[in-house]
Amino acid sequence: AQKITQTQPGMFVQEKEAVTLDCTYDTSDQSYGLFWYKQPSSGEMIFLIYQGSYDEQNATEGRYSLNFQKARKSANLVISASQLGDSAMYFCAMGRTSGSRLTFGEGTQLTVNP
Amino acid sequence: DGGITQSPKYLFRKEGQNVTLSCEQNLNHDAMYWYRQDPGQGLRLIYYSQIVNDFQKGDIAEGYSVSREKKESFPLTVTSAQKNPTAFYLCASSPVGQGNYEQYFGPGTRLTVT
DSSP, X not given: OOEEEOOOSEEEEETXXXXXXXXXXXXXXXXXXXXXXXXXXXXXXXXXXXXXTTOOSOOEETTEEEEEETTTTEEEEEEOSOOGGGOEEEEEEEEXXXXXXXXXXXXXXXXXXX | OXXXXXXXSEEEEOTTOOEEEEEEEOSOOSEEEEEXXXXXXOEEEEEEEEETTEEEEOTTOTTEEEOOSBTTBOOEEEOTTOSOOXXXXXXXXXXXXXXXXXXXXXXXXXXXXX
16 A cells, blocks of 8 residues: 655745755655655645656746655655745645545645745 | 546545546556545555556445546546545556656546535
């Protein structure tokens, strides 16, 4: 079974600063994918970034980067230069292969202060 | 534009009534998923389907039923057997194949049962 743990129910950051959202996972699979999604108050789920278990380089997408430490089973999301529009719920998720189920964590509510 | 549509956005029903939530996608994805989200919590998988006329139970399938008669459509029925049906329901889709691909989400349906 796969499990995702997000230990920060809420995080606060000043506008223009960087913030790290923690995610640890547990799986016995050798091949898996890790995902981060953003959920604004409107409820839609917005895909941010993906990291494959065999990818040697950390994934980056604009202001988002994924700090992947396989031995520690962690996949932290780093948001650089925070913006007010980054205030939302952030979910870490993992899955085996495309078309298989995703397992989600409980989420972290990020608030960006002006 | 390609995407996933869920209708309606808000749905109200009386206790004891079955209700069907619609989900349609024009992304030509083989896999479709239904998730339930309760306030302040993560997403839990109800059912998923990787191919037409086939589907699998997720973690919380009791009290729900689905059908997959067409590739584009994956309706979810919330039956009167579901003890706490009030929640936010999200539909998603993804390709099936080698590697990992993110799941694309619809805007969700907020169901309230009184």
